[in-house]
Amino acid sequence: MFWGMIAVIAVASMLTDTFIKNKKIEIQRLEKEIELEKLKLDNFDKETEKMRLELEQSKRVLLETKMEYKGLE
Structure with a gap:
């Protein structure tokens, strides 16, 4: 007994x-996933700003x- x-213990x-x-x-996996999503968002913001500047240059x-x-004429 x-x-x-x-x-059992x-x-x-x-x-x-x-x-x-x-x-x-x-x-740990969730922390890495959050870090990856932050990097993706940062990258998206930078790409958006780059595209905005390129559009502005094209307009000019x-x-x-x-x-x-x-x-x-």
Whole structure:
């Protein structure tokens, strides 16, 4: 009876330890996923700003070309 209780306690301890390790791994995975999403958002913001600047430059060039064309008429 005594050894049976010890065996139950040992098994329960091993299961608890495994459960805790799995939760720690899951937390680490979620932290990495959050970090990746932050990097993706930062990259998106930078690409959006770059595209905005490129569009602004294209508009400026188009307006300058239009002004030059009007000057030639």
